[in-house]
Every structure is written in structure tokens, then in C-alpha cells.
Amino acid sequence: MESSAALELAKHTLLVFGIILGIGTFSGLLARLVKVPDVVVFLLVGMLIGPGVLGLVDIKADSTVNQLILIFGSSYILFDGGASIKLGVLKEVWITLLVIATIGVLVTAFITGVAAYYLLGVPFIVALLLGSTLASTDPATLVPVFKQIRIKERVAQTVMSESAFNDAMGAIVTFTVLAVAMGSGDFSAADALFDLVKQSLFGVVIGGVLGYAAAVLIAHEKFGFLSEYAPVVTLMAVIGAYMGADGMHASGFMAVFVFGIMLGNQESFGLTRAYEDHKLLEDFILTTALIMRMFIFILLGTQVDFGLMSQYLFAGAAVVAIFMLVARPVTVFLCALPDRRARWSFKEMLFMCWTRETGVIPGALAGMLVGMKAPGAQVIASVTFIAILMTILIQATTTKWLANKLGLLIEK
Numbered sequence: 001m002e003s004s005a006a007l008e009l010a011k012h013t014l015l016v017f018g019i020i021l022g023i024g025t026f027s028g029l030l031a032r033l034v035k036v037p038d039v040v041v042f043l044l045v046g047m048l049i050g051p052g053v054l055g056l057v058d059i060k061a062d063s064t065v066n067q068l069i070l071i072f073g074s075s076y077i078l079f080d081g082g083a084s085i086k087l088g089v090l091k092e093v094w095i096t097l098l099v100i101a102t103i104g105v106l107v108t109a110f111i112t113g114v115a116a117y118y119l120l121g122v123p124f125i126v127a128l129l130l131g132s133t134l135a136s137t138d139p140a141t142l143v144p145v146f147k148q149i150r151i152k153e154r155v156a157q158t159v160m161s162e163s164a165f166n167d168a169m170g171a172i173v174t175f176t177v178l179a180v181a182m183g184s185g186d187f188s189a190a191d192a193l194f195d196l197v198k199q200s201l202f203g204v205v206i207g208g209v210l211g212y213a214a215a216v217l218i219a220h221e222k223f224g225f226l227s228e229y230a231p232v233v234t235l236m237a238v239i240g241a242y243m244g245a246d247g248m249h250a251s252g253f254m255a256v257f258v259f260g261i262m263l264g265n266q267e268s269f270g271l272t273r274a275y276e277d278h279k280l281l282e283d284f285i286l287t288t289a290l291i292m293r294m295f296i297f298i299l300l301g302t303q304v305d306f307g308l309m310s311q312y313l314f315a316g317a318a319v320v321a322i323f324m325l326v327a328r329p330v331t332v333f334l335c336a337l338p339d340r341r342a343r344w345s346f347k348e349m350l351f352m353c354w355t356r357e358t359g360v361i362p363g364a365l366a367g368m369l370v371g372m373k374a375p376g377a378q379v380i381a382s383v384t385f386i387a388i389l390m391t392i393l394i395q396a397t398t399t400k401w402l403a404n405k406l407g408l409l410i411e412k
Contacts, residue, residue, distance in 0.1 A: 013065060016057050017295075023049060024294030037145045037396045038290075039297045039359075043389070046301020061303045061367050069299060073292035074139065074360050075242045075256045079234070080289040081143035081160045082260020087268055089157045090261075093342045097158060100335040101166035107334060109135040109173055111327035112319065116383070119315045119322075125181045126376030132177050133366055133380055134323060134387055136170025138359035139163040139253065141392060144293050145357070149400045150410040155348050159355050164257035165200070167361060171251075172199070174365055181375045202250030204258050210241045211262025212269065218281075219271035231284040234263070253361075296360055300388070308382045316383040320390050329353040347406040354402055357395055358387040 027045045031038035049056040059066050090097070113131030117124050142163045146156045172195055214237045218230040226233050238256050245255035266272070309316070332353045336344045366384035369377040403409040 016059065019049070019056055020295055020298050021291070024291075024298055027298075028290070028294070035400075037148055037399070039141055039144050039293060040392055040396050042294060042297035043301045043392055046298035047304050048301075049298070050302030050304065052304065052306045057298070057302045059299055059302065066299060066303075069292075069295045070360060070364060071242065071252075072239070073296045075238050075253065076292050077143050077289050077296075078139045078164055078253055079238050079241075079256045079260040079263075080147070080285055081139060081164065082257040083264030083285065084147070085157050085161060085261050085264060086153070087261070087265050089154050090161065093154055093158045093161075093339075096336045096339045096342050096344070097161050097165060099339070100331065101162050102169050104162075104331045104335045105135045105166050105169040105173060107331045108323075108327045111330060112323045115322040115326075116319050119318050120312065120379060120383070122376050122379055125177065126379065129174065129177045129181055129369070129374065129376065130319075130380045130383055132170070132174040133369065133384055134358060134362050135173060136166045136361055137163040137356045138361045139167070139257070141357040141359035141396065142355070144289070145355075145396055145399055147289075149403065151351075151399075151403050152348070152408040152410060154342075155351060155408055159352055161257075164254060167251055167253045170361065171365065174369075178369070178372075178374055199249065199251045200254060202248050203245045203252070203254030206245045206248070206250065207241050207255035207258030207260075208262055210237050210244070210255075211259035213237075214259070215263050215266040215269065215271050219266050230281045234281070234285065235288075237263075300360065300363060304385055304389070305381070308378060309385055312379060312382045313386065316386040317390065319383055320387045323387065324354075324356075324391065324395070328356050347408065351402060351406050351408055354395060355399060357391045358384070359392060363388055 023045055024042060027041045028038045031041040034041075046057075048054060051058045109128065109131040111131070112134055113124070113128035116122060116127035116130045120127065120130075122130075137159075139160070143160055146160055150156075214233050217226040218233055219227070237259055241255040241259045242252035246252040332349050336342070336349050336352065362384050366377075366381045370381050374380070400409065
């Protein structure tokens, strides 16, 4: 009887996967036709086929299947983003990147928290917890957008890198505030700073070591005996980088991002591959990343709780508007303007102010807070979903238009 139940569950899951792939394929074609980032259409389609409307797909946010898709999908998309980063560009903008991924998260969290305190009428610690949840940008959203829309190189790579590097800071700030909110700890700046440095360094080291090892095994003239298995090596290494970092209480997302940087810059280490082999691996990564985008954003759309959102719709939308139009610009100008090495132009900073979509990572943090029965968790989850919808539907769809207006768009 148990095996029969397990078989039926497996069939149902397989059917759901087939529905997502089928609908996702046509959604991708539609996105290309109307010339918007595919994550926007995936999200809208997910809302349509979810339990709130048609009921074709209903995978719970806290289910094993959903968590597996979120972890691996986000990791692979982030690896894909890292592989497109050039070390030469990072050397030019590293000061801005470091400041905006650390101090910038705190600035965003505080301004958003103040807005939530006055507009939602919640206790300040709950408002600050909401601000912390929304403070980090989302690599699973940003990387695909910049893959489809060619923006001036150093701007695109700075925003993508920020979305990877501020993941650790966002999580640390969120759970530090949570400890205070639940009365299980007092804030310690020294402990928080130590935890951030540890998570960041371990993530960089693990990703760097595995990335270099993978590059050697698939591209070295003598030791590249896994060259024809390069796609499989990337899958193994992405999983290994995330799990290795997570096992050492470091940032798994940072590890896979650095792994991608190492593999994408293998020429810098004297490793080269034949064009045919390089093209094969590139096509595999692009296809796998596309499938992961389909699953992540269609499932994210199906999990939008319309009833919960409606309770705080207007006040929540006002908080998100301040989050987008005040908190982000203040953060960007405060962190990027002093960087004389990068010499950011006003147009570049203006573009970065607008480009900071909220997606999977804040959504996962909000889900965790609900599961832990944190103070104000329902309010936080509601506003987080409002932020996801507003930033993806408004900002992602206007990215190309704004880049063109500011002269930052690179025509293909």
C-alpha cells in the first residue's frame, strides 16, 4: 500500500513537472515575442496555474520538492552568472561591490524598516525584521535579466555580483534581528561582523578551490581527462560547492558564484579549450539555467497567497514603493558615489538604483520566518510577496527601456 502511494506521488510529481516544462516553454516564446525578460512571464503564468486560479500546480513552499528546486535552481543560475563575470571588471569596481553588499544591506534594511513601522503600524523590531528580509537583492532574478538584456559590462556585472555577495549579509542581518525579536539573543556587532567575514571567506575559498579544480579537470592539457564530461562536472561541482559551504556554515550561494567566476575565467589561469568543447558546455549551461528559471519562477507564482496579500495590500505597496524609490537610491549613491576608483557616472548609478529585483532569496527567508512562527511573520510574508511582484513586474520589464534611455544598452 505504501509503495502504491509512493508510486502515485511520483506520477503526480512527474505530471506537474511536465506541465511546468510545457507551459514554461510556450511562456518563454511569449516573453521573446513581447520582448520582456522571461522571468516576468513565468511568474504571471505561475499565478494563473496555481491553486488560487486554475489549480493545475500546487506544490507547497515548505515541501521537499520545492526546497530542492529552489536550492539547486538558484545555485545553478548563480553559477551561470558567475561564469559571465570578468575578473578585470571586478578589479575596477571591487570597492563599490564590497560596500554595497555589506553596509548597503544595512542602509536598505533600516530605511525600509522605518517605512514599515509608520505605514504598517507594527512594532519597530518587526518592521526592522521586514526590512532585513527585503534588503538583499536576488541573483535568481537579476542574472537571467542581464543574460537576456545586454547592459554596459561593468554595470551589469556589478549588479549581478552584488546580488551574490549580499546574500550572506542579508541572511545574517535577518537572523540577528530575529534573535532580538524572539528574545533569544542580544545584538552584537562584533559577532555579526565575525559571522559575515567567516561566511564570506569560506564561501570564496570553497568556490575558488572547486572552480579551479573543475577548470583543470576539463581544460588542462595533461590533466583534463574529464573534458568530454564537462557538463556533468559542472553539475557535481555546483552541488559540491553549495553543500561544502553550507556544511561549514558559510554562504553556499557565494561559493557557487565564485566557482562560476573561476570556471568562466579559466584562460586567466592558462587553461584553454577547443571551441567545439567550449560551445557544447555553454549550450548545456544555458539550457539548464533556462529550465531552472522555469521551475523557480512558475512555482514562485503558484505560491502567491492572494488572501494574505490583500490584508496588507495598500500599506504593503506603499512600503515597497519607499523601498524601491527611496531606500535603494540612497543605498546606491551612498555606497557608489565615494568610490573614486570606479568613477561611476550619474546615469550608471541611476540605473543601479532601479535594478534590484526581489525574488527567491527574500521569499525563502520570509517562508522560514513563517515556519519559525516569528513575530509578525504573516505581515512580513505578505509584504515580501508584494515586493516580489512589484519589483519583477515593474523593474524587470523596464530594465531594457531604462538602459536605452540612459545610453547603457549594448545592441546585439
